[in-house]
Amino acid sequence: MPQDTAQPVAAVGDAPRPPDGTNPALLMELYRQMVLIRRFEEKCQEMYTKAKIGGFLHLYIGEEATGVGAVSALREGDHIFTHYRDHGHAIARGLDVNALMAELFGKVTGTGKGLGGSMHFADASKQFWGGYALVGCHLLLAVGTALGDTMQRKPGVTMVFFGDGATNGGEFYEALNFAQLWRLPVVFVCENNLYAMGTPLEVHSSITEIYRKAAAFDMRAERVDGNDVLVMREAALRAVEHARSGQGPVLLEAMTYRFRGHSAQDVQKYRSKDDVERRRSNDPIEVFRRQLLAWGVASTTDLRTLEHTIDEQVEAAVQFAEASDEPGVEWIRQSGVYAAAIAVDPPIHGE
Amino acid sequence: MPQDTAQPVAAVGDAPRPPDGTNPALLMELYRQMVLIRRFEEKCQEMYTKAKIGGFLHLYIGEEATGVGAVSALREGDHIFTHYRDHGHAIARGLDVNALMAELFGKVTGTGKGLGGSMHFADASKQFWGGYALVGCHLLLAVGTALGDTMQRKPGVTMVFFGDGATNGGEFYEALNFAQLWRLPVVFVCENNLYAMGTPLEVHSSITEIYRKAAAFDMRAERVDGNDVLVMREAALRAVEHARSGQGPVLLEAMTYRFRGHSAQDVQKYRSKDDVERRRSNDPIEVFRRQLLAWGVASTTDLRTLEHTIDEQVEAAVQFAEASDEPGVEWIRQSGVYAAAIAVDPPIHGE
C-alpha cells in the first residue's frame, strides 16, 4: 500500500555527535563542497552583473545541503542528471571548477566548450550527463541510463534532480511508471524549495507532499530535511542501496529553500524579504558549521583556512575563464552538430 | 491520506431485487441501450467485412454495462468525451443510430458528415464532444470543459472515458492534477478491460489497481464492477453527485472485458480463446437479462419484442446509411477546415 512506503519528515540533525560512519574527513569534505558551491554562486552573481556571464543564471544558494548530501551517497560508475539549476550538483560531483567557470564565460575550456552555459554543465567522464532546461523532461533520460546499465549488468545507480514544479508535468509520471514497472535503479530527488519560479507549491500542485505522488506507482518514497546535509546523505544512502540491490527506484523529496531569486532576472514579488530572512536564519551552511565546531571536528581557524582556500580557488577559476579562448567556428558547422557529420552537395546552409 | 479516498471493489449486483430508485422503465431503458449497442456493433463487424466501413473499427462488445451504467448517471447539460472505442457511449447518450451508421459509411448524413468515421462520433447538440484517437490525450479537453462550465457558473459535469492503457501517458496525470487542484467537476471513467491493445495490464502499468493512481492527487477514487450495469450506475451517480456539488473530481475504475479483438485487425495472439470464453459466460447483457426476468421487470416475450425492434432499428440504420450521399468537396477546401476561412492570394493549395 502506498502509505507504507512513505516515511515521516526526518528531524533536523541536532544530534550531540555525528552519525555513525561519518568520519571527520568526510564531514570536512561535505562542508568544503557546500562552501565551495556558495562561493562559486556568489561569484557567478558578481560576474553576471559584470556581463561576463550571459543568458539565464539559476543559483543554488540555500540548497547546498541537498545536492551535497545526495551526491555524496553515489560512487564511481553511478550517473547524475539534473536540471538548469545545476551548479551545486556539478561541484558536488567533483567537476572541475575552472572548467565550470569557463563554461559560464562561454569559453572553449568550459565543460561543454562554451556551447551550453549555466544550464548545461556536464562531464561525461564522471557520468554527470548534464543539466537540462526543459522542466521535468530529463527524468526520462535518467530512467534510460538505468535501463542501459541494467541490460549491461552494470551496478550503476542513476540519480536525477528536479524541482517541485517538475512534478506536475506528464514526463515525471511516465518516468516513475517506467522505473517502477521495470524495477530500475533510479533515485529521483525532488528539491522542494516551495516555488516553481514564482508560483507557490500549493498553487501548482494538488498535493503539497510531493513524496506521496509515488503512491500512484507503489514506489518507495521519503520526505527528508534537505537543509541538513547529514540527514540528506543518510536518506540518499538508503535510497541508493535500495536501488542498487535491485529493489527498484525511490523518490526522495528534499525540503529546501532558495535564498535568491529563481534566476538572476527575478524580482521576487511572490514572497517577502521577511520570509527569506526567516529562512536564512536556518542557513544550511551555518547550521552545519555550528555542528562541526560543537562536535570538535574542526576549529574556527581550520574552517577559516578552508574558506580562504576556497575563495582563492574560485578567484583562480575566474582568472582561468578570463584567460581562456572562445570556441572556434567549427562548432557552428555540421561538425559541431553531429558525431558523424555527413557531407552533402550542395552543403547544408551554414557550412 | 490516499487510501482513504479509495473504496473496495463493489460486489457484483446479485441482489434479490433492483436497487432503490430504479423503476422498471429505467431498467428496461438500460437493457434496451445495452442490446442496441451489442446489435449495432455486430452489424458494424458485418459491414466492415463487406467493406462498407473502412479504417479502424474498435468494438464495444462485452463492455456495454460500463458505458450504459455510467452515462445513465448524467443529465442534460453534462458533457461527455471518449476515446476511439466510442460507439457504446454515443448510443448510451442517445445519439441518432442512423447518423452513427451513416458516419461509419462515410456519408454526409453522419454525425460528423462522414469526416470522422468510427473513432470520431460526436454530437455537439448533446454535448457529446466526441471520440478522440490519441490515447489519453482527450482527458485534458474534458478538464477544460469542466473549467469552462465552472467559470460560467453552469452546473454541468464532464464525464470522460478511457482505457487502462491510457493511464500511463503523461496527459492522464496532468489532467488529474489540474482537475483536483482546481476542484473541477470531472468524472474520469477508466474502462479497465485488462489490455492495452495486446499488452496485458501488468505488463504496461506498475500498479494494476488503476483507481489507486488517484492517490497522487488526493482524488476520490473507486473501483467498481463495470460488468454490472446497476453497480456501475450507482457508482457513477455517487461520482457525479460528488463532482456536481463542488467537492471535486472522481476517478472511477470500471472492471470490464472486451469480447472482441482490440480492433477489427487484431488476431488476439495475446490471449486464448478459452480466456475469452470464460469471460463470455459472464456476459453483462445476459447477466442483466436474467436479473430482469428474476425481478419480474419483464417477461421473455417482452424482451424478445424489444430485441426484435432493436434489430429492425439497426437494419434501418444500414438502409439509411446506404441510401445517403457522400460529403461534398467543400470539405476538402478551406471552408471545411476553418469555422472562418480566410481567402488569400494566391489561394492555399487545394482550393
Add this chain to the structure above:
Amino acid sequence: MPVITVREALRQALHELMQDERVFIIGEDIGHYGSTYGVTAGFLEQYGPERIRDAPIAEAGIVGLAIGAALVGMRPIAEIMSVNFSLLAFDQLINHAAKIYSMFGGQMHVPMVLRTTNGWTQLSATHSQSFDVMFAHVPGLKVVAPATPYDMKGLLRASVADPDPVIFIEHTLMYTVKGEVPDEPYEVPIGRSALVREGRHVTVVTYSRMVHLSLQAAELLSREGIEVEIVDLRTLRPLDMSLALASFKKTGRGVVVTEDWQSFGTSAEIAARLYEYGFDYLDAPIARVNFKEVPMPYSKNLELKTVITVDRIATAIRDALT
C-alpha cells in the same frame, strides 16, 4: 498617436479583451510571479485568480484545457512562455485544436489563442529555437507573427475574436520596440500582409523581428543608392503573398529573411511561392537569410555568428542585385 512599446500594446489589447467575461488567461507564472516578460504584470491583482490562472508546469495541460474551455463558449488565451516548451503541447495543438472543427464535420470550433515567444540571448540550444514552420504547416491552425506595436494589438484582438485556433508568436527581443498605437480598440485582419517600405530594386519578404532588421538594412543600403521594398507577411497561415508578388513583379529580385533554420524552414515556402507565381519576372535566384543550421551555441561570440544581423541582410541584398 501615442508611441508605446510592443509590451504596452499587448497589455492594452489584453486589458481590452478582458472586458469580455468569456476571456481568461492561463499559463505559467503569469500571475504570482508577475509574468516572465511583464506582459500580464498586475493582471492577477486586477482580475483575480479565476481569470488569471497560474498553471502548473504542464504545457499539454494548459493547451488541452484551453481547447476544452473554448468548446463550451469561453475565449481562452493560453500562454506558453517560450515556444521551446510548446513541443510538449504539439499533440494538443496539432491533433486536437487543429482538427476538431473539420474532423467532426463542422459541429464545433475552437476559438482559442496560444500566445508564445520566439527569441534568444545566450540561452543555448533548447531555449533559442523557432518552430514557425511546424505551426504554419498545419491546416486548421492560423499562425500570426506580428512585428509592430500596432499590429501586435490589432492582431491579438483579431486572434481572440477569431473562431479558430490561432498561434500568436511574439519575440522576446521585441517587447521594447516602439511604435504608434491608437488608444481605442481596433483589429488588424488575420491573413493580410503589409508593405512596410517602398523601394524599386529588390523585394525583401519577411515577418516578426526580421522586419526591423530588414528596415535597418534598407536604411544602410539606401545610402548606397539601393532602394529596398519590404513586405511584412504578418500571418504565416493562411499566407498572403499578394503584396510580395506585386513587389516582385516590379523588382524581379527577392530576398527572404526568416529567423529560423534554412532547410525545411519558413523561407523555403516563401521563396518557392515567389518562384512559382513570380516566375515570369525572375531576374536572379532568390536569396534566403536565416540562422546557421546548428543548435544555438551559448558562447556570445558564436551566437552572434549564428543569428541574423543587419549586416548579413545587407550583404544578401547586395548579392541579390549582382
Add this chain to the structure above:
Amino acid sequence: MPVITVREALRQALHELMQDERVFIIGEDIGHYGSTYGVTAGFLEQYGPERIRDAPIAEAGIVGLAIGAALVGMRPIAEIMSVNFSLLAFDQLINHAAKIYSMFGGQMHVPMVLRTTNGWTQLSATHSQSFDVMFAHVPGLKVVAPATPYDMKGLLRASVADPDPVIFIEHTLMYTVKGEVPDEPYEVPIGRSALVREGRHVTVVTYSRMVHLSLQAAELLSREGIEVEIVDLRTLRPLDMSLALASFKKTGRGVVVTEDWQSFGTSAEIAARLYEYGFDYLDAPIARVNFKEVPMPYSKNLELKTVITVDRIATAIRDALT
C-alpha cells in the same frame, strides 16, 4: 537475388542487428500483440522480454528512455507505431536527442533510431499525417525515408550503426512492396540520393512511397513519349540534391512529389533548392504535387481526392512540359 517485401527486408535487418547485444527494441505492442504491422512478429519469443520491450503507452517515455540508454552504450531502436503519436515525443526528439551532442560540446552522442510510420487508409484526420518537414527542419537529427526493400534494409542497418539520432520513416502502405534484397548484411549510406529511373524530359524529385507512384506515372507517360527521370532522395536530412540537380540541368523542368501538405512542407525546400542551384537551367516553374491541405477526411471518396494518385502525378508532369 531474392525478391522480398519491405516488411521482410526490415525483419531481416532487425534480426541481423539483434545479433549485437547492444541493440534492443522498445515500443508499444511490439511483443505480446505481435506488432501492429507485423515487422517484429515473433521477436518477443525469440529474443525475450528484456530486449523486446513492450512499453506502456507513453511516447515521450519511449524516446526518452532510448536516449538515456544510448548515452551509456546501448543501441536502442525505439518504435512509435504511427508518426501521428510522435508529437507526444517531439520534446524528447528535438530538445533532447537532437541537442545533446552539440550542447555539451561533443562529450556524448545519442546513437538511437526511431522507427515510425506515415500512412493513411480511412483513418481520418489524426491518423493520416506526415510530419516529415518537422523532423527534417531540425539540425542534430538525421531523417531517413526509404522507398524500396533494398534501401529499407540497408538504411536501417546504417541508421543503427550511426552515432547520431536517426528518424527512420516507414509507410503503412508500403510493407507489401517487393524488391530484390541480398541475404547478406549490407549498408546503404545515409545522405545519398538515388537515380531510380532515367529520362530526358523532366526531373521528378521524390522519396518514400511516392517513388513508386512516380514510377507508375512515368510508365504511363512513356507511352506518350515523355521520358521521366526520377530521383529518390532517400534521406531528408542531410539533403543530398546532387543527383536531382544533375538531372535538372539536363531537363530544365522539375516536379516535386511529396506526400504531405504543400504549404511549408518538404516540397518547399526541395523546390527552393532546385530553383536556387538550378537557376541557370530553369525552363518552367517547378510543379509540386502534395496532399490537399486539409485534415484527412474519413470518407473514402473524399480521402481519395485528398491524397496523391498516379493520375495526379502524371497530370502535373504533363503540365510541367507545356
